[in-house]
Amino acid sequence: MFQFHERNSNLLRFHGQSPIVIIKAEQIEIDPDRLRKSINEKGLDPLMRSIKKLGLIHPLVVRKSSENKYVVVTGQRRFLAVLKAGLEEIPCILLGHEIQQSIDLMEFQLLENLLREDINVIDESIAFQTLEDNYNYNQKQLVEKFNRSEAYISGSLKLLKKLSPEERLEIKKSELFHRSLVPEALKVEDPELRKEILSGKYTVKEARKKIKAVSQKAGRPKNYCFTYIPEEKNFRLTIRFIKPQVEKAEIIKSLEAAILHLEKKPK
Numbered sequence: 200m201f202q203f204h205e206r207n208s209n210l211l212r213f214h215g216q217s218p219i220v221i222i223k224a225e226q227i228e229i230d231p232d233r234l235r236k237s238i239n240e241k242g243l244d245p246l247m248r249s250i251k252k253l254g255l256i257h258p259l260v261v262r263k264s265s266e267n268k269y270v271v272v273t274g275q276r277r278f279l280a281v282l283k284a285g286l287e288e289i290p291c292i293l294l295g296h297e298i299q300q301s302i303d304l305m306e307f308q309l310l311e312n313l314l315r316e317d318i319n320v321i322d323e324s325i326a327f328q329t330l331e332d333n334y335n336y337n338q339k340q341l342v343e344k345f346n347r348s349e350a351y352i353s354g355s356l357k358l359l360k361k362l363s364p365e366e367r368l369e370i371k372k373s374e375l376f377h378r379s380l381v382p383e384a385l386k387v388e389d390p391e392l393r394k395e396i397l398s399g400k401y402t403v404k405e406a407r408k409k410i411k412a413v414s415q416k417a418g419r420p421k422n423y424c425f426t427y428i429p430e431e432k433n434f435r436l437t438i439r440f441i442k443p444q445v446e447k448a449e450i451i452k453s454l455e456a457a458i459l460h461l462e463k464k465p466k
Contacts, residue, residue: 219292226267313327327355
């Protein structure tokens with residue numbers, strides 16, 4: 200008997216009393232128009248081991264594409280792990296023609312992707328943005344539907360604007376990246392350190408320590424000092440300005456002001 204996680208309840212409402220069918224793996228293919236274009240192959244290993252031990256707990260959702268062919272609607276990662284585990288038959292929830300007509304498959308995929316526990320911050324941000332732009336979801340609806348705080352949704356939507364395409368790719372490639380590293384990385388101006396943080400090289404604690412060390416090393420800009428020592432070396436004149444850069448004219452003006460002050464001073 201297949202066990203159903205609570206998150207699959209929204210799938211079952213689209214189906215009759217017997218939503219699960221068993222389909223041969225060779226008859227199923229990945230949707231070429233899928234939202235998730237790349238998957239970390241190494242990241243499939245834990246799921247593959249689980250499937251070998253327990254079977255596929257959550258069925259794939261598929262639609263019929265031709266006489267004996269089916270396309271994965273949701274569950275691409277599970278499907279690849281099943282193939283890796285060597286299963287020849289796969290339990291699937293089959294979307295009938297009427298169901299396909301009554302729902303938007305792209306919206307359906309977005310909603311299902313956002314319920315994945317392993318979704319990365321970039322895919323999540325893109326999904327939230329797409330639901331907002333293409334399906335007229337507002338932030339309040341996203342908060343209610345996904346049980347997230349308003350700050351969480353707002354931060355996720357702002358994320359895409361703050362990261363370059365290269366940085367987004369760096370996050371997606373990393374297996375070790377933690378969501379809490381995003382605000383830390385965005386504080387960093389040093390491109391190399393920022394890249395290291397986004398690649399998942401450091402834990403959140405390590406990243407904060409690194410950022411603090413770099414910040415302390417950089418410190419405040421040093422004040423400019425003008426120093427004059429005559430050939431006789433019988434005195435040293437130093438003027439310290441409270442800024443890092445000073446023009447020659449400003450040094451002369453400061454010396455003149457000092458001389459004027461000295462001349463006015465009583466003997």
